[in-house]
Amino acid sequence: MDKDVILKRFEQPDATKSLTLGKFEIVRSSGMTIGRATYEPAGSS
Numbered sequence: 001m002d003k004d005v006i007l008k009r010f011e012q013p014d015a016t017k018s019l020t021l022g023k024f025e026i027v028r029s030s031g032m033t034i035g036r037a038t039y040e041p042a043g044s045s
Contacts, residue, residue: 010036
């Protein structure tokens with residue numbers, strides 16, 4: 001049984017949303033949406 005493999009990387013996301021302390025990257029492929037959140041450390045109080 002042969003399967004097609006689709007390789008998508010977060011180095012070139014389809015969309016990027018800026019957050020207060022980071023970013024959210026979105027990759028879309030074959031009707032699926034996958035997201036990755038990256039947060040920066042908050043300053044010390």
